[in-house]
């Protein structure tokens with residue numbers, strides 16, 4: 509998609525030396541082989557180039573890096589776990605990479621305020637584990653949680669599988685510490701739910717994809733740890749049936765419904781065929797599946813789950829269902845879901861759309877989009893799956909069997925245009941949770957309110973007048 513393997517533009521040796529003095533010898537990487545891991549990403553859709561990767565160990569070091577970079581107009585790309593899906597963390601034009609991975613301290617856990625203050629490089633799974641150790645829940649959960657970082661999650665405003673009940677990353681952050689482009693440190697870390705003292709500044713940096721400043725720490729909300737969690741894998745005939753099941757589940761379980769994932773037959777097939785240690789939870793194949801989870805602060809989530817499924821079976825909405833009998837089976841259900849993105853790779857080129865539409869419009873969206881992409885490229889294989897409860901689908905399309913993957917991927921933007929037209933007609937968004945990065949940058953001005961774009965540009969110009977913060981991303 510955006511592959512640049514040419515040598516990076518040189519950086520003056522004296523300048524490299526100045527950066528090296530800030531972070532220490534070991535943490536200023538100039539060797540091309542060592543830099544490789546920071547300029548490419550797992551799916552090989554993006555490959556960038558950089559003369560220098562810096563691995564600072566403190567907010568003060570990041571502040572010094574930004575100050576030096578702005579004095580010499582050196583462009584910087586902040587990077588966390590490098591799991592982003594829109595090329596935002598890749599230095600496409602020889603920028604210096606600032607890796608946040610060494611900022612990995614959990615500064616404080618406060619169970620009375622129900623907050624946890626983490627540095628930006630803390631891996632999401634570590635934050636989840638730390639919360640569990642003090643009998644709390646940090647609910648953000650996504651397939652990349654073993655390697656993505658809190659800074660990256662906030663910078664992309666990640667959603668994930670529990671957004672239905674707990675909201676997206678933005679709703680889990682009470683305050684931030686951010687280093688601005690000129691090196692100033694903005695400290696709006698806060699444990700307060702209530703603080704009406706003017707503009708909500710920390711929210712500007714959430715979802716900004718590193719274009720306005722570098723997040724160095726965050727105060728996150730903690731939630732009560734559910735006492736009971738029950739997970740079901742359900743087979744049904746159509747997205748419409750899944751929507752009816754969702755409606756029953758929401759009316760019977762309300763906030764206890766913490767996940768509701770819609771999976772197409774092809775997405776499940778690919779995961780079983782290519783995923784590691786993935787098994788089919790049901791005896792027979794179904795055109796559509798739902799992975800749903802109920803979490804209860806009390807001891808029992810099974811009774812309400814059985815009641816929901818019982819009613820749905822009676823009303824012939826659900827054809828088959830299994831409730832996980834133990835933690836291993838539950839992990840197996842989620843493994844099938846989590847392997848879904850990776851499992852598309854062996855099937856050749858995959859054109860991805862991370863979209864949202866109003867929940868009620870999901871079945872119509874799938875029907876219209878399927879017809880449109882197959883009309884555009886006969887034999888193309890839609891592989892939709894995602895967070896039906898949030899109206900968010902990963903509407904991925906695999907190449908026709910036997911087609912040339914480069915030829916197929918060359919039609920990425922053409923297919924985007926067809927799919928996005930349907931999304932926009934239905935009042936949806938072309939990027940539900942992965943962000944804009946470079947992947948959707950050129951489409952953004954066509955789909956977003958003109959005044960909103962003007963304000964975004966004005967905010968960018970005010971906070972980063974020299975344009976050194978992750979240039980070429982988002983805007």
Ligand code: FAD
Pocket residue numbers: 585586587588589590591592593595596597608628649650651652655656657658659660661662663664665666667668669717718719721722723724849941942945978981
């Ligand atoms: P990176 O990839 O390193 O960076 C992402 C962006 O944030 C870049 O623009 C970067 O410049 C910026 N950035 C990173 N750290 C900072 C910082 N400290 N300060 C300022 N800017 C920064 N996303 C979802 O929303 N929901 C999902 O369900 C989901 N599932 C995924 C499953 C898989 C298997 C994968 C690979 C990705 C998935 N994602 C999902 C994408 C998601 O955006 C990322 O996984 C994650 O949020 C990014 O975190 P990261 O630390 O890897 O950030």
